Amino acid sequence: MSGEKPLVELCKGVNGLDKVVLREVRGSTAEVYLYGGQVTSWKNDLGEELLFTSSKAIFKPPKAIRGGIPICFPQFSNHGNLEQHGFARNRIWTIDPNPAPFPTATCDKAFVDLILSPSDEDTKAWPHSYEFRLRVTLGPGGDLMLTSRIRNTNTDGKAFSFTFAYHTYFSVSDISEVRIEGLETLDYLDNLQEKERFTEQGDAITFESEVDKVYVGTPNKIAILDHEKKRTFVLRKDGLPDAVVWNPWDKKAKAIVDLGDEDYKHMLCVEAAAVEKSLTLKPGEEWKGRLELSAVPSTYYSGQLDPQRVLEC
């Protein structure tokens, strides 16, 4: 019985890496590795895994863990001179022993606060002082919430700019059975066509080949419908105007060392992000970016989906 176990527990994960397990009274769980400050598991009260982690994921620095929710900071992808997706995803974060109080009642919420501070090596690549606090919360209904607060602590008076993404890998039954609602008719930058700008057509987005797009200025609510699983993920975001959609498909999957050849069928990345326009903080300023995920049963049959109902739930 999960009722016997603590709501928040620090234990050892793969290869002896530290991880924090969050438990919710009805049985949902989440796991967060200090390596990368990365959520690697989120299960509903039936014990079903909702996030994808690669069958070939390498749980060992310096390679970031392939799956879950890597944090891309201070750079998304190759939009700058830093390493791909920045360094936050392959640094060891620490647990904040004195987290700030929760704004609302805390008693039924399991949460952990992690901190990323710059190392000497990071400062050479990105010469800024900052404090990055990440709160991961498992809500009473099993919802998963991530809140990032990044503060400029430069003492030289300099502002800094960054791009950011919660690079979420959703677990899906079969990529061909999945659709995304909430991104129709929006503009996107196509990473497969030199970041050229296009406008999405009017239908829900479905998948039949490689996709790597940055949708710009999206609504704060996006739905991912898994027809076969009869499950809908609802992604809510705040402070993050863009949404990246990525699936490598078969050829690219084979070229990614830590991804199984068939894994692309069972994953879909929909990433709450700030990519098109970088975010700028002056000394003393703080930015907050929030992601909230819920997984609900899809109350529809094939061809009878009312998109409005999904997005309003």
Ligand SMILES: O=P(O)(O)OC[C@H]1O[C@H](O)[C@H](O)[C@@H](O)[C@@H]1O
């Ligand atoms: O292999 P990674 O460095 O983890 O990146 C995986 C993917 O992340 C994002 O979704 C980018 O848009 C893709 O271009 C990139 O291929």
